[in-house]
Amino acid sequence: MIRNTTQVRVRYAETDQMGIVYYGNYAQYFEVARVELLRGIGITYAFIEKNGIFMPVLNLNCQFHSPAYYDDLLLVEACITELPVTRIHITYSVHNTDGKLLTSGSTDLAFINQNTKRPVRCPEFILEKMRGYF
Amino acid sequence: MIRNTTQVRVRYAETDQMGIVYYGNYAQYFEVARVELLRGIGITYAFIEKNGIFMPVLNLNCQFHSPAYYDDLLLVEACITELPVTRIHITYSVHNTDGKLLTSGSTDLAFINQNTKRPVRCPEFILEKMRGYF
Amino acid sequence: MIRNTTQVRVRYAETDQMGIVYYGNYAQYFEVARVELLRGIGITYAFIEKNGIFMPVLNLNCQFHSPAYYDDLLLVEACITELPVTRIHITYSVHNTDGKLLTSGSTDLAFINQNTKRPVRCPEFILEKMRGYF
């Protein structure tokens, strides 16, 4: 398992007139969390793209348990429980600093060859950084 | 069943450096579609809020089948298949003008009393507009 | 002079907890207005990019006179008062349907050759569509 927690401060721009974080903005928090998880094991997503791979999101699931508010410091955890093959499954949870679970979710991402635009298997340069965790 | 299709033009702001619509932006397209579905049966979401009800999103599911591109005119369909009780379930599909299915998804929304912050049943002024469709 | 007015419906996502449109979102409304102005004279921005030109924004000015609210139907006018040479100057005004001026602003955009990444003059295929208006 690979697990990483990142802090995200809620921006005013991310609230809506209900006075809470707009539901669509959690997709960005999840993005930040998975990028920081990768950085934590020595891979930047920028490097993945420079090596000819795009990682588009295939699906997104979110459960909104409790709202996040302006200026909250959110703890966004990303977790990979299985070594990826043709896609990578990542789960997320968002807690506030009181330890309350606000949102949970998951995404699957593919590996796409930028030239052929075709799905490929998870590249070796990613797998070699991940193997030790499983 | 209540069904409505709305057109949304992809903004440059909504693309990312992969050259496609960023996955988090579909939540906004779904919002536009459900608001226009309600408007189509004679209810504005603004009116619902003026009547003391918030409708926060409880969960979101999206499957991204194929990318949407800059300046695409998207046909975003929202569909309600059951008369709401304590929550409203809405399904969505996004097609481009070639008829290709790009994204599908669903949301559940609650009804919250703005004063008590407690969930309530779907208000009668909404149900009376919906009953004829089921 | 070339002038065009586009309608934009305020999305819930675009409001903030002050209950008004977040100031940063007007940049998107301006984008929509200038893209529709171009479309109105027979040029799509997508076509400009396909012809090897990017048009990055060089500067942005906005005056926020009065707030826009959720679900407002905004009339966003874009106006080009001079035939572009090395940059294009566009002014904007946003009114609500009561005719109240909410926001005014301007942008300058450059023409960049996608291969050389260098600024170039406004391409002839754009100028030929614009000359008749000046």
Next chain:
Amino acid sequence: MIRNTTQVRVRYAETDQMGIVYYGNYAQYFEVARVELLRGIGITYAFIEKNGIFMPVLNLNCQFHSPAYYDDLLLVEACITELPVTRIHITYSVHNTDGKLLTSGSTDLAFINQNTKRPVRCPEFILEKMRGYF
């Protein structure tokens, strides 16, 4: 003078298909920088709102000198050069970690009484935190 520099990591969501940060997103970076400047002198914007004051933006100016890219760590400086009276003037600069100036800009913000919706003078609880810097 009050001056503060905040780090902001560019999110994938904030890029556009030109492969750079979309121009409208700098308004959010400016927001983050001014909020952190205030926090640095002991005021949170959340506290200002709890004390009955909104601070809407009156105008925004941005000059985009050079693009910011995905995953860049941006150094966003906010600076207040004069003690506010009826509005607060803030200037901003965005540099990358190579020390290159990417964007500069400014905003004016008003102080609005939440009950009366009328502009008021800068509240004493803000001024008392600022006086020592001028």
